[in-house]
Amino acid sequence: MEITIQETVFFILAAVIVGCSILSVVTRRILRAATYLLFVLFATAGIYFQLNYSFLGAVQLTVYAGGIIVLYVFSILLTSTDVKMRAAKLKNSKLFAGLVASLAGAAICVLITVTHSFGSYHLKGGELHVNDIGQALMGTGRYQYLLPFELISVLLLACIVGGILIARKR
Amino acid sequence: MEIRLEYYLIISTIMLFAGIYGFITRRNLLAVLISVELMLNSVDINFAAFNRYLFPDAMEGFFFALFAIGVSAAETAVAIAITINIYRNIRNIQVHHLDTMKH
Numbered sequence: 536m537e538i539t540i541q542e543t544v545f546f547i548l549a550a551v552i553v554g555c556s557i558l559s560v561v562t563r564r565i566l567r568a569a570t571y572l573l574f575v576l577f578a579t580a581g582i583y584f585q586l587n588y589s590f591l592g593a594v595q596l597t598v599y600a601g602g603i604i605v606l607y608v609f610s611i612l613l614t615s616t617d618v619k620m621r622a623a624k625l626k627n628s629k630l631f632a633g634l635v636a637s638l639a640g641a642a643i644c645v646l647i648t649v650t651h652s653f654g655s656y657h658l659k660g661g662e663l664h665v666n667d668i669g670q671a672l673m674g675t676g677r678y679q680y681l682l683p684f685e686l687i688s689v690l691l692l693a694c695i696v697g698g699i700l701i702a703r704k705r
Numbered sequence: 706m707e708i709r710l711e712y713y714l715i716i717s718t719i720m721l722f723a724g725i726y727g728f729i730t731r732r733n734l735l736a737v738l739i740s741v742e743l744m745l746n747s748v749d750i751n752f753a754a755f756n757r758y759l760f761p762d763a764m765e766g767f768f769f770a771l772f773a774i775g776v777s778a779a780e781t782a783v784a785i786a787i788t789i790n791i792y793r794n795i796r797n798i799q800v801h802h803l804d805t806m807k808h
Contacts, residue, residue: 545712552720559723559739568739582753595749598774599746607738607785629729634726634730656758658708687775691779694782694783697786
């Protein structure tokens with residue numbers, strides 16, 4: 536049994552995702568939580584690259600790692616919660632209840648995933664061409680996505696207006 | 706040894722339930738938002754993996770992941786604007802202090 540470079544990359548990415556996503560919810564300092572979230576998002580982009588969805592990986596890198604994390608870091612520093620964060624202590628019973636609930640849910644989901652048979656599948660390699668993505672995104676026919684695309688653009692416009700309205704000085 | 710579809714699903718399950726744990730136990734609005742990001746991101750992995758493994762000729766999962774990224778970016782921007790506004794008003798974003806609208 537030999538391990539190819541594809542599998543090595545996948546298992547490194549999997550270890551980073553699992554470790555950093557758990558660390559980002561158990562660490563007590565919120566700036567560190569944001570940093571671990573950044574690592575998780577990077578590794579997710581790596582998963583997309585490894586699945587041959589380069590466009591999705593690039594979108595993930597630019598939108599999440601480039602945009603959202605910067606927003607988070609700015610708002611954490613603006614609200615300066617990192618100092619007060621450790622003062623807020625949670626009751627042990629609630630912590631225990633959350634731990635039990637999430638562990639039980641994860642165990643059930645993993646059990647169902649492992650025992651379920653997905654039928655025979657074959658991983659077809661090959662890159663999804665950006666030309667095809669653009670044609671499907673801009674078409675109005677069957678399996679084409681012009682309407683959701685326009686809906687997203689209206690949503691983003693509403694989001695800009697709402698953000699300005701909420702955050703402006705009065 | 707090949708990379709099976711179940712491996713992706715297990716990774717995203719662990720990520721989803723880490724997010725749920727954080728959503729329940731964290732007491733800071735920004736930390737709760739970070740947990741929500743973890744949950745959204747795990748679902749995107751599922752969409753991409755299902756599309757690549759089970760329906761390699763279709764593109765539905767790809768586009769759902771793409772649109773989910775856009776929606777979550779919009780959600781984060783508005784939520785952070787609200788958080789900063791709350792901080793400006795009551796100088797605190799711990800969730801047990803956010804009770805001024807209660808009666």
